[in-house]
Each structure stands twice: as C-alpha cells, then as structure tokens.
Amino acid sequence: MRHEKQRKKCLFNRGLVRLAALAVVMGCGVLIATTLRDCAEKEEQMELIQTKIDSYETENAELQRVLDSDDLNAYMEKVALEERGYAYPDERRFYDTTRD
Template sequence: MPAKRKKKKARGKGFFNNIPFKLVAVALVICCTVISVSTEYDRMQKEEELLSIKEKIKDYENENAELQQNLEGDDMTAYIEKVAREDFNYAYPDEQRFYDTSRN
C-alpha cells in the first residue's frame, strides 16, 4: 500500500497575499484609528465650548431682560444710581465706604 502523502496547500501569489499589501493595510487601519480618535477629541472640545457659549447666552439674555425692564420703567433713577455705584464707584457726599484690604 502506498504511503499517503499530505497535500500541501499551494500558496497563491495573488495581490492580497504579498507582504507589502499587508503592511499597507495595517498602516491604513492605524491611520484611520488615529484620525477617528482625534476627531472624537475635537468633537468633545467643541461640545464643551458650545455649553460655555450657551451659558454666556443665558447670562446675556438675563442681563438684557433686566435692562429692558429698566428702560420700560418710569423711574430711571434706580438704574442710574446702580450704574454710578457699580461702574463708576460714585458715592453720596456724606457716605463713607469701607474696604477690606486684608484679602489682598
């Protein structure tokens, strides 16, 4: 009885079996992964920026509503006094101001 011979698989010499193709495929996968991760990081940063901008918008809308209320009111003296005290540091002639200098 003749000995059984094992058949060897013939390796094809096709385009997909050569080493340069495999190296290019691995490099392509690595590049796509890096690009995907960096894009996700940028997206997260933009979302944080969007949230901060939305908070600023809310603050400005509240300030605008307050200013609109002051403009629609008949008595502007309260608004003028507030601006003079907060923005220009004005005080009444008989008023004394005390500042805490220990916090510097």
C-alpha cells in the same frame, strides 16, 4: 521553477497589500481618536459659550425691564453706587484697611 517565481511574486504582493491595509487601518484609528478628542473640546467650548449667552440674555432682560419701566434714574443710581463705587456728596464710607 517558473511556478516558484510566480508564487514568490504573489507572496510579495500579498505582503504589500497586507502592509498597506494595516497602515490604512492604523491611520483611520488615529483619525477617529483625533476627531473624538476635537469633538469633546468643541462641546466644552460650546457649553462655555452657551453659559455666556445665558448670562447676556439675563442681563438684557433686566435692562429691557428697566427701560420699559421708565425708571432710569433709579437704575443709574444703582449702577453708580454698586458698580462704579460712587457715593453721595454727604455720604461717608469707611473701609477696613487691616484686611490686606
């Protein structure tokens, strides 16, 4: 009888150990899946940031070229006409309003 009690006690402990091991394995699996998903998101964000960095570097190189050429008047004229929408005093601009 004593042997049966020890055996039952031992089986109960083995069951708890197996249950705990299963919980640890499942927890690790969930943690790995979450980490992989986060890494993929961070890589996408890094690619977007790298694209922005590249465009800023290109813009900075163009601005540096303009500064080095000492032709600021041409650059200011280009910015005023293209980016700001300004026009010369005697210039006429026509806009197609039928395409709305």
